[in-house]
């Protein structure tokens with residue numbers, strides 16, 4: 001078989017479109033590959049910034065991890081290239097942008113919509129955990145939506161902050177940290193189960209369960225460490241049960257991913273449920 005050597009991309013291969021968002025290290029643009037007309041998102045990272053934050057290894061890890069992930073709910077990283085000043089990530093374009101903006105616009109999602117996204121998240125997390133990859137940064141800013149409203153987990157590197165409606169805390173909110181990370185304990189893929197619980201809570205209520213309220217960050221840490229949260233009355237009994245079984249202090253007590261996928265709250269909202 002002929003070994004397909006990937007093309008060496010340069011910026012000249014692309015027509016650049018509008019800006020899609022900007023991050024700590026650079027901006028994201030809509031782009032079209034000239035010969036195929038294929039639409040992508042191009043993330044432009046400033047090399048001197050990366051070096052200043054000695055993030056080169058992390059970027060290599062992201063590219064390596066993404067190279068062997070193929071899942072409908074994981075945003076593809078097709079390749080990367082660089083010039084003197086920038087590294088360019090060639091990414092799958094998610095036409096409906098950040099889940100976070102849609103959530104802010106309608107305050108909170110219906111249980112049916114939230115359960116669809118949580119089921120897609122659980123499918124993607126089950127897939128990456130089987131490959132012993134931990135995302136560690138599950139939060140609405142890192143979740144994108146494609147044209148068919150399919151959720152795409154993005155950014156196995158750093159978070160991208162949209163220009164507007166940024167969360168109160170800059171660069172990576174503490175809201176999603178599990179107790180073992182707040183207490184600097186060793187952690188494994190079960191941290192993503194905790195974050196899935198936080199995400200489920202936030203999609204259904206519009207706020208994170210341990211939201212950094214007025215009295216500052218350390219109370220958030222204390223509340224996370226004690227798994228101290230209350231669920232508003234409008235949340236259904238099934239959703240309440242799923243959230244509580246994920247937001248368990250002890251990682252070994254958290255509902256495993258396969259049980260999330262067959263949880264009553266997930267099954268009852270499946271469209272063509274038999």
Ligand SMILES: Nc1ncnc(NCCc2cnc(NC(=O)Nc3cccc(C(F)(F)F)c3)s2)c1Br
Pocket residue numbers: 020021023025028041043045050055056057058059060062075089091092093094095096097098144154155156157158159160
């Ligand atoms: N509508 C859209 N459709 C597609 N994409 C969109 N936004 C980009 C989402 C991303 C996917 N992957 C990413 N990866 C990184 O940013 N990595 C990154 C960044 C800085 C430093 C580093 C490191 F060097 F520290 F690792 C690694 S951002 C949008 Br809006």
